[in-house]
Amino acid sequence: MSREKTPEKRQRILAAALKVFAQRGFFNAKVSEVAREAQVADGTIYLYFKNKDDLLINLFEDRMEFLIRRLHEEMEREGGSALGRIRRMILAHLRIAEEWPDLAEFITVELRQSAKFVKEYENPKFMEYLKVLRDLIEEGQRDGSVRADLDARAVARAMFGALDEQLLALTLTGRARAQEVPRAAEQLGDLFCAGIQPR
Amino acid sequence: MSREKTPEKRQRILAAALKVFAQRGFFNAKVSEVAREAQVADGTIYLYFKNKDDLLINLFEDRMEFLIRRLHEEMEREGGSALGRIRRMILAHLRIAEEWPDLAEFITVELRQSAKFVKEYENPKFMEYLKVLRDLIEEGQRDGSVRADLDARAVARAMFGALDEQLLALTLTGRARAQEVPRAAEQLGDLFCAGIQPR
Amino acid sequence: MSREKTPEKRQRILAAALKVFAQRGFFNAKVSEVAREAQVADGTIYLYFKNKDDLLINLFEDRMEFLIRRLHEEMEREGGSALGRIRRMILAHLRIAEEWPDLAEFITVELRQSAKFVKEYENPKFMEYLKVLRDLIEEGQRDGSVRADLDARAVARAMFGALDEQLLALTLTGRARAQEVPRAAEQLGDLFCAGIQPR
Amino acid sequence: MSREKTPEKRQRILAAALKVFAQRGFFNAKVSEVAREAQVADGTIYLYFKNKDDLLINLFEDRMEFLIRRLHEEMEREGGSALGRIRRMILAHLRIAEEWPDLAEFITVELRQSAKFVKEYENPKFMEYLKVLRDLIEEGQRDGSVRADLDARAVARAMFGALDEQLLALTLTGRARAQEVPRAAEQLGDLFCAGIQPR
DNA sequence: GATGAATGAGGGTTCATTCAT
DNA sequence: TATGAATGAACCCTCATTCAT
Structure with a gap:
């Protein structure tokens, strides 16, 4: 949520999500795949976004x-x-x-x-x-x-x-x-x- | 239980799937919801279709x-x-x-x-x-x-x-x-x- | 149970079970496989035997x-x-x-x-x-x-x-x-x- | 939750599996029983082992x-x-x-x-x-x-x-x-x- | 803030068994 | 007696989410 803290990391996650969602579809995509693609720990995603939706x-x-x-x-x-x-x-x-x-x-x-x-x-x-x-x-x-x-x-x-x-x-x-x-x-x-x- | 695996039952399942998929979306829909809607046991669906896909x-x-x-x-x-x-x-x-x-x-x-x-x-x-x-x-x-x-x-x-x-x-x-x-x-x-x- | 009725069918089921259990193991074997091998309906097996055990x-x-x-x-x-x-x-x-x-x-x-x-x-x-x-x-x-x-x-x-x-x-x-x-x-x-x- | 995926936990799961498999047999044993015996969540077992086999x-x-x-x-x-x-x-x-x-x-x-x-x-x-x-x-x-x-x-x-x-x-x-x-x-x-x- | 091991609810699927015909 | 479509309980496994470090 701290959209201010490291906007660069937030963008990395979004870019990773775009790639993964595009390739596998939202429902088939795993949060952990997005995390790996973003070079970030799974939990980190939840610091920037409430949940997968x-x-x-x-x-x-x-x-x-x-x-x-x-x-x-x-x-x-x-x-x-x-x-x-x-x-x-x-x-x-x-x-x-x-x-x-x-x-x-x-x-x-x-x-x-x-x-x-x-x-x-x-x-x-x-x-x-x-x-x-x-x-x-x-x-x-x-x-x-x-x-x-x-x-x-x-x-x-x-x-x-x-x-x-x-x-x-x-x-x-x-x-x-x-x-x-x-x-x-x-x-x-x-x-x-x-x-x-x-x- | 009518004897023969009936095309009528297949249609009932399809109709139920249509309703449930339309309401909840394919990925959010549960096979068991389709079964209930079709008034059929969960397993029956697998007599007519290979799997959810x-x-x-x-x-x-x-x-x-x-x-x-x-x-x-x-x-x-x-x-x-x-x-x-x-x-x-x-x-x-x-x-x-x-x-x-x-x-x-x-x-x-x-x-x-x-x-x-x-x-x-x-x-x-x-x-x-x-x-x-x-x-x-x-x-x-x-x-x-x-x-x-x-x-x-x-x-x-x-x-x-x-x-x-x-x-x-x-x-x-x-x-x-x-x-x-x-x-x-x-x-x-x-x-x-x-x-x-x-x- | 009616061991007397058609002993020939009982033997066919046993022979099929032997083959299937040997090939796949008891737990991996399906009753329906035994039935198919015995050229008998699934339900028929339960006329001769109480259950899989x-x-x-x-x-x-x-x-x-x-x-x-x-x-x-x-x-x-x-x-x-x-x-x-x-x-x-x-x-x-x-x-x-x-x-x-x-x-x-x-x-x-x-x-x-x-x-x-x-x-x-x-x-x-x-x-x-x-x-x-x-x-x-x-x-x-x-x-x-x-x-x-x-x-x-x-x-x-x-x-x-x-x-x-x-x-x-x-x-x-x-x-x-x-x-x-x-x-x-x-x-x-x-x-x-x-x-x-x-x- | 200790931080690192620990060999000690792996051993706890193996010990639990031994006990449960011995008592009930591999095929009758449930993964969830092994988990309970190991005082571990069901999913944890899959962090250490690919599957039940x-x-x-x-x-x-x-x-x-x-x-x-x-x-x-x-x-x-x-x-x-x-x-x-x-x-x-x-x-x-x-x-x-x-x-x-x-x-x-x-x-x-x-x-x-x-x-x-x-x-x-x-x-x-x-x-x-x-x-x-x-x-x-x-x-x-x-x-x-x-x-x-x-x-x-x-x-x-x-x-x-x-x-x-x-x-x-x-x-x-x-x-x-x-x-x-x-x-x-x-x-x-x-x-x-x-x-x-x-x- | 960042991590990733741990959690556990949830769901797709299987299959022994039943029962109407 | 024989059938096999139908049942539904059971279970393995996944994966979004949490939280101790």
């Missing part, structure tokens, strides 16, 4: 924060039209598969599980990630580049689902196929931009 | 077969244009939320896990479900109602992802909101039909 | 009766001096390894276990087998061919132990080495005859 | 090493002729019944079972124990006190079998009869010494 939640929040931050930066760097930034976002999401394959596997496979937790624990980081998409769509609706009759929230969810499924495919079908990322991003960009533009 | 896989295959069969029937009944049948399919998928909420939860949450198995065990039922979508899209491409420059497989995957995510949302945010199904289906239908039609 | 005990008694009967016959056929008949008995015992290897394995390995039962259930068949030996020794003592200062019971026990250990060795070290039987019998005959004869 | 094997090796060491010491202390040391060894073996009745029961009853394992796992400790006997006999053959025409290995095996059977009898027929040990040892000593000496 708490480790999962913290890992999820930490990585989602990271992705959200990165997304904001990409959006800023890109600038330009809402549609352009939507295409950029699609690319950014799929690139997770080549940049951090463990993270890709973790998000696509384990996120749904934690959606199970979600009923108890509302999932604000995921909502925030969706919000980025939704804001882009609403911006487009205001400037006329996106049809006004669409429910921005529903479209954001649909797009996230499509991206997530595609990311899963890229991740599972051999991590090697990362070079397919730009092409897949283009296809999805075409599909959705055509879908949301006014005639 | 095997029960999951069989449940998945059985239910996917059911959904695939239903989808084919809906497509036949609908007839008409490819685009019309795509809209119909979207509706059919989301309706799982109101018709069989447990099945909806099972598919959206546990399917990804079994995607973990997927690496060893290629997931043919899921592919078959995707195939229905892909065939519709390719049919549309042949008759000119769908743009030819899209990769039918990628589009099918994207649509499935979007549907799955939407189904998850409908399922988790209170099962009560089933009345939102037609509206959500319309939104997704609009989005994708616009996305795939030629200008 | 009872099957073991009956098997043991049945086979010991057989061996005792055979031993008496061999002794009669042999005739002659007590010492000669002792040598003959040694040979007969070791020959079990080549004549009925399963029986050899069963006796050498499982008998001790049932010695565990023995505390509750005194083991009369084993005693009867020992008695044959003891009688031979006492006969020798009466006719002066065996030293009178030996305790016939102790000698009988010692000889049985030696035979049993040798039989175990013949059985475990590949059942193929059955041709060593006559030589091993000769060695043991020499050893014990020298040991028990007066100077 | 591994516990049996280790127990067997540990106790055989102990007996072999003791035997060597007795032989050294005794000194003198080969025949004298053979008599000493006979006494030492039977004394196990009064000195460590649990060990006596364990060896006589469970060793044969592990002979089952033997086919896979050649049983070196047992061979080493036999070797002591065999060496004594061969020594006697060299100095002329033992007949040269006997196969030392076969004789060693025969003697071990006789000793083992006698030890079993002493152990099972009430542990009280320990006072019979010297007399039984004398009888066996007479029998075998006469048996192996040249005329």
Whole structure:
């Protein structure tokens, strides 16, 4: 809990957890495996996290924060039209598969599980990630580049689902196929931009 | 105790497993809970399935077969244009939320896990479900109602992802909101039909 | 229990039990394996035997009766001096390894276990087998061919132990080495005859 | 909880296993009984041993090493002729019944079972124990006190079998009869010494 | 703070036995 | 009498968590 004491060790544990959870799945992963990977004693993990579930939640929040931050930066760097930034976002999401394959596997496979937790624990980081998409769509609706009759929230969810499924495919079908990322991003960009533009 | 090892009992166990896995998740579910729900002794489950994993896989295959069969029937009944049948399919998928909420939860949450198995065990039922979508899209491409420059497989995957995510949302945010199904289906239908039609 | 009804089926079960117990050991053997080997339903076994333990005990008694009967016959056929008949008995015992290897394995390995039962259930068949030996020794003592200062019971026990250990060795070290039987019998005959004869 | 995984605890578990296995037999004994006897949690056993079988094997090796060491010491202390040391060894073996009745029961009853394992796992400790006997006999053959025409290995095996059977009898027929040990040892000593000496 | 040996509740699975047919 | 599907008690083992050092 002493998030302040040795943040470096906390990060080492989170990194280890990401690797182990990605490889074996949360439920099959053992706390002791995470500890070994982090070069830390089993008990040490409990100095930083309440229990295994708490480790999962913290890992999820930490990585989602990271992705959200990165997304904001990409959006800023890109600038330009809402549609352009939507295409950029699609690319950014799929690139997770080549940049951090463990993270890709973790998000696509384990996120749904934690959606199970979600009923108890509302999932604000995921909502925030969706919000980025939704804001882009609403911006487009205001400037006329996106049809006004669409429910921005529903479209954001649909797009996230499509991206997530595609990311899963890229991740599972051999991590090697990362070079397919730009092409897949283009296809999805075409599909959705055509879908949301006014005639 | 009826004499013959009956397919009816197998179905009772599968139904019980669906309910229990949907409520608690595969990993948190106990075999004994499935047994109680099925009104069967613990050991009986092992007369019909090799182990807990095997029960999951069989449940998945059985239910996917059911959904695939239903989808084919809906497509036949609908007839008409490819685009019309795509809209119909979207509706059919989301309706799982109101018709069989447990099945909806099972598919959206546990399917990804079994995607973990997927690496060893290629997931043919899921592919078959995707195939229905892909065939519709390719049919549309042949008759000119769908743009030819899209990769039918990628589009099918994207649509499935979007549907799955939407189904998850409908399922988790209170099962009560089933009345939102037609509206959500319309939104997704609009989005994708616009996305795939030629200008 | 209805030992009278179909003695043939009872024997089939006993033969199957012998084979299975010899191969896998009593505790590792499953009743269902015995049933399959006997070409009988699991439940049928319980028409002939109270339970698995009872099957073991009956098997043991049945086979010991057989061996005792055979031993008496061999002794009669042999005739002659007590010492000669002792040598003959040694040979007969070791020959079990080549004549009925399963029986050899069963006796050498499982008998001790049932010695565990023995505390509750005194083991009369084993005693009867020992008695044959003891009688031979006492006969020798009466006719002066065996030293009178030996305790016939102790000698009988010692000889049985030696035979049993040798039989175990013949059985475990590949059942193929059955041709060593006559030589091993000769060695043991020499050893014990020298040991028990007066100077 | 002392910090280091201690050899003392390993010994406590082995001692407990000996007691429980002797009383109930390996297959009837529960791991939890061993744990309770050792005043240790069930799981602790698995820190020291891979599984129940591994516990049996280790127990067997540990106790055989102990007996072999003791035997060597007795032989050294005794000194003198080969025949004298053979008599000493006979006494030492039977004394196990009064000195460590649990060990006596364990060896006589469970060793044969592990002979089952033997086919896979050649049983070196047992061979080493036999070797002591065999060496004594061969020594006697060299100095002329033992007949040269006997196969030392076969004789060693025969003697071990006789000793083992006698030890079993002493152990099972009430542990009280320990006072019979010297007399039984004398009888066996007479029998075998006469048996192996040249005329 | 860090360690890792120890804990012990919990659960998947087996299999001897039963009993409706 | 024979069957074999069904039962459910029993048990080995795992692993998240604790706590003495």
